[in-house]
Amino acid sequence: MLLPLSRAIAPDLDWRERCASTNTELVARAGSSRDLAVIATDTQTAGRGRLDRVWSAPSGTALAVSVLVRHDAGLASAGDGVFATHHSDAMGERTAPDPRRLGWLPLIAGVAMTRAVQTLGVGRAGLKWPNDVLVHDRKLSGILTELTSIGVVIGAGLNLSMTQPDLPVPTATSLVIEGVEADDALTDRALAAYLGELLPLVAQWRAADLELLPSIVVPHLQTLGRAVRVERPGLPVTLGTAMRLDDDGRLIVQPSAQGSALIAVAAGDVTHLRYE
Template identity: 40%
Template sequence: MTSPALVDAAALTAQLTGPGRLLSTIEAVATTASTNADLAAAARRGAASGTVLIADHQSAGRGRFARRWEAPPSESVAISILVRPDGVPPERWLWLPLITGIAVADGLTAAGVRPQVKWPNDVLIEGRKLCGILSERVDDAAVIGIGINTALPAEHLPVPTATSLLLEGCDATPTRGVAEVLAAFEPAYRRWASGADLWHWYGERCATVGRAVRVLESATRSIEGTAVGV
């Protein structure tokens, strides 16, 4: 018998979908190989913009440069969002992981913690990684993946510089945490799609500005320096 998902998709659907809303379909599963891969396949089959897939566990989750992203079952949540931007210039698509980071930070602030955005695709608390983001283009669509460490105890952290909502004292349920993130994603996405200024909006929220950074251009090449802007 398949275990039920920890996230209540019916509650999210009632709260976050409907006429005029960005999100159209929300599904939650206990486990899958990769929510991004699943939605990429769905995009190729013509799935609607605003389709969301949530999983309590991924057996083949991926980060940037094809790095594995994994955690024990029910200790993290993976969220993937399929969007089909209409008329947005291709160069602006590079902003998708950045504006998603702001949405995650805003949503989790509403859920009871104080995250910061790290360029280009992480969300931190006190310098420790809480969430990673991966955006992938699929023909005329984009699939945006969000991986949040929810209930990871200290002994299960993948690296010492990681953290989880549990370790930060956040008692929000998985459903509430995901609801806050998805609710914050809609205005962030609409701002991005409208062509509004993003440079100052993001720069004011980015914890990377003013710090020493090491930028990975590929899995084997990097550049080091001080971030002075975005």
């Protein structure tokens, strides 16, 4: 596939006609890949979602794209607190991002996808913490980030041309269902829209003070103020209200149970609830 719009934004783009998992491929070759290298396909045969869930779609109907954000690409920013120095007896000094900053990267990727689908014509799209893009609480896109010693691989899946019978679950949707034209350039337009938002946002994420990151994320976040169900590994289900984000990008939830203290959710499944 030629992808002229996308290649103009990301020249180091590896398009695959078929791929088991773009994230798995990019994680495996991270050490030999340049910063912001991209692998993408519209036919992913062994895709993974969060918590190792299977992510599948009919051939040619969904975009899967992974981008490598290398740790060492920000070395020039090491003096301003963006990077923390760690030591290794085998390797000497090496650098890695501040762990607090890493917590914001999935949210930043979610903002990029939200903005991208809005520019494609889905103005009602918004971000569900931490990294699902929804339209009226129906999932249009999901993000999966994987941390490696080389950098972070940001994987994104976007439903392109699925029709109602193609949807994996009734709570999903696609660009075409939401009114975007299914022309021959849809894949390129969607990929270019996402990369065109993500790459500048990664640059902001690297350079901005931590205190400024909420101002990028919160305007797109639909979770705050909502009644939510929170499922965390090894812990009881919590019902409550999403109140705010903390300095690390964690979701602060006020449980419904009387007298319960606020909880900070770093990882887990968050479902928006509707009380009739």
